Amino acid sequence: MPVEHRVAARGRLRARVVGVVAGRVSVPGMGQEGEGGASGRGRCVGWPALDERRGPLQASLGTLGQRLQPGMADSAQAQKLVYLVTGGCGFLGEHVVRMLLQREPRLGELRVFDRHLGPWLEELKTGPVRVTAIQGDVTEAHEVAAAVAGAHVVIHTAGLVDVFGRASPETIHEVNVQGTRNVIEACVQTGTRFLVYTSSMEVVGPNTKGHPFYRGNEDTLYEAVHRHPYPCSKALAERLVLEANGREVHGGLPLVTCALRPTGIYGEGHQIMRDFYRQGLRLGGWLFRAIPASVEHGRVYVGNVAWMHVLAARELERRAALMGGQVYFCYDGSPYKSYEDFNMEFLGPCGLQLVGARPLLPYWLLVFLAALNALLQWLLRPLVLYAPLLNPYTLAVANTTFTVSTDKAQRHFGYEPLFSWEDSRTRTILWVQAAGSSAQ
């Protein structure tokens, strides 16, 4: 039976803490380069400016245990650290959590904060590291503050990933922007100094004009103009995180932040890949090409994205002057291919075939169908949620070249991909096969 208790502060209910191994939450106790960053400072058409909607951090942290000695002093190098992963039960978050447990020797406690806790967390509680599961909502400032208090490092991956119109623009903004603001304010108030934010390639592009971003890096000039709520929210949140770098946290030391920008992530747990597989099975093993093979779409393996987060978090203190306020694309050895051809690297060995060397439907027809889907979504909204994969935004993203070629993470914090392309491919194929057969 999981231990379950509630952390009370200022008489208010805090985030639910489920399954704390030792039954307590607070274990307090514990340091620019001129590279500008590829755009991402773009415009969000029709969205509020950063300073609007700012809300005060409501939480008081007084009852949450002893106060931190902020920073990780040299003399305490061997000291065990407290990490918090927000969104730790999501596709990427779970990989970050497992990677930390496997590869972070200084890890003393791992707090996993998510709106929905996964049952798999239970199995992690038998290991040497204390794993603290916290059910909470990043939009609730007091819940975030309770979770952050006493943590040395925060990896903020929680987010609402919705480009299909399932959630309202306001909800996407609330979770991705206000949620991030809450995380930053919690760090400042509690004295937590190191924050790694999971941003997205979408912060840069593709833009609304469909300009290609071909093997670009963090310094490539690109006109970043967004209309869709998701990339708008990621761009605003990333800016908040970068601007927070250097802010004084409780205890007087500066906050050190950086943002990682994955391209399209794939690997074990990737729901859209699984959906394509099931769709192919339903169609008798066939998928039909919709996008020209010449359109390159950036992809990166989830294990390597997780590894990059772990390394960035580890190195933020030692390399604060270099890494603070910086952005890094996530990259590895995955080949440059179109979205559909890339998926076939996994779906092919699982028995599916992609029909057509060229798109079967003319592009204008796809545009028409995407617009029709958008109209149907709007018309049906009062009755039912209609959210197909094809809509004007996803079509534009899939149909616009966006690939990165960079070594900035290697230069700044020694990142090398942990998984080769062959490993990443094999692991993903095995997962698709298992996920597909469990759906039969």
Ligand SMILES: NC(=O)C1=CN([C@@H]2O[C@H](COP(=O)(O)OP(=O)(O)OC[C@H]3O[C@@H](n4cnc5c(N)ncnc54)[C@H](O)[C@@H]3O)[C@@H](O)[C@H]2O)C=CC1
């Ligand atoms: N999937 C992809 O291809 C890419 C994802 N990203 C970013 O990576 C991060 C993780 O994405 P995924 O793992 O793919 O998504 P996901 O949906 O699998 O994981 C997000 C997690 O955040 C949690 N969450 C959502 N709203 C929350 C809230 N209000 N409070 C607390 N937790 C909340 C969810 O329960 C979920 O476990 C996101 O920030 C996303 O923007 C960036 C680039 C590409």
Ligand SMILES: C[C@H](CCCC(C)(C)O)[C@H]1CC[C@H]2[C@@H]3[C@H](O)CC4=CC(=O)CC[C@]4(C)[C@H]3CC[C@]12C
């Ligand atoms: C769902 C799209 C593919 C369907 C195309 C169709 C209908 C013609 O077959 C996906 C194509 C590109 C994907 C996005 C891209 O990988 C970048 C992303 C980054 C993120 O931060 C979140 C996810 C996503 C927006 C991703 C979503 C699915 C696609 C649009």
